[in-house]
Amino acid sequence: MRFAALAALVAGVTLACFALLIPTCIGLDRVRSIAADRDRLRRRLRIAAPYVGGLAVVLLFNKGFLTRIEAFSRRHGLRPTELFYALEGDFVAALQSALPDWGLYYFGPMYVFGYVVVLVFPFVAYLFAANARPLKTLVAAYAVNYAAAIVCYGAVLAYGPRNYHRLPGADPDAARVEAPLLDTFPEVTRLTARVNVETNVFPSLHTALSVTVLLVAVSTHEEFPRWTPVAGLLTGSIVLSTMYLGTHWAIDVVAGAALAAGSVAVARRIVSRTGSRDGW
Numbered sequence: 001m002r003f004a005a006l007a008a009l010v011a012g013v014t015l016a017c018f019a020l021l022i023p024t025c026i027g028l029d030r031v032r033s034i035a036a037d038r039d040r041l042r043r044r045l046r047i048a049a050p051y052v053g054g055l056a057v058v059l060l061f062n063k064g065f066l067t068r069i070e071a072f073s074r075r076h077g078l079r080p081t082e083l084f085y086a087l088e089g090d091f092v093a094a095l096q097s098a099l100p101d102w103g104l105y106y107f108g109p110m111y112v113f114g115y116v117v118v119l120v121f122p123f124v125a126y127l128f129a130a131n132a133r134p135l136k137t138l139v140a141a142y143a144v145n146y147a148a149a150i151v152c153y154g155a156v157l158a159y160g161p162r163n164y165h166r167l168p169g170a171d172p173d174a175a176r177v178e179a180p181l182l183d184t185f186p187e188v189t190r191l192t193a194r195v196n197v198e199t200n201v202f203p204s205l206h207t208a209l210s211v212t213v214l215l216v217a218v219s220t221h222e223e224f225p226r227w228t229p230v231a232g233l234l235t236g237s238i239v240l241s242t243m244y245l246g247t248h249w250a251i252d253v254v255a256g257a258a259l260a261a262g263s264v265a266v267a268r269r270i271v272s273r274t275g276s277r278d279g280w
Helices: 003-026 028-036 038-064 066-076 081-088 091-098 101-127 133-155 161-166 180-184 188-192 205-219 227-244 250-278
Strands: none
Touching (some): 003 028, 003 101, 038 066, 038 101, 038 133, 081 161, 081 250, 091 227, 101 133, 101 180, 101 205, 133 250, 205 250, 227 250
């Protein structure tokens, strides 16, 4: 499957999920009501624009300097992969063994499609929130997550458990961690390689961004009660998928969750300080 076809498939699945989530988690009446007030919608977009612009700058920096960040990490970064294995041992291999082989057909789509849905759907949902605060918080938290991750990826050169056995000095008695998604669907690497490299594992950005969505969803539960359990299911599945697929250590996942909590806290402070200027 070529890159364009895979990207089109991701977009198609995402739109199909949106067709289900919008009436279920937002409500068509709410959508019609707010969409009809175009001035309000334009104000919402205008208020969110500086936050979206900040996120775009961070993403462009990450994309533009991806190879340079990796090169810097290879020259100067810490190399904690062996320490990660020493701390958690064969946890990831045991997790793979404990889950059935057909788990690939659940965790694989969650890692690819579910991740896109959980990141993008809140943008749509919070356009229809009572005020702009959830949208601004979400976008600001994404930017903080990515900015912190760029620093971590430059400072730490680490490999995931699926690559541990290839490293010089790896414990010869370590249980082998499989890479079921890449072994079965190698085309996926063409998609992930556009935004990531194999040494960007600490912290797990899949975990950080998914948990960020869940934390913001919890804070908006009263307004979007059906979105909270959906976000919880998607986030839990994505977090497990990062280990089941051999991409991340449990340590990466814990670090990602901590990054999410810190990013949301920072984002809330940013939004609180700027809210008095543009209103909510």
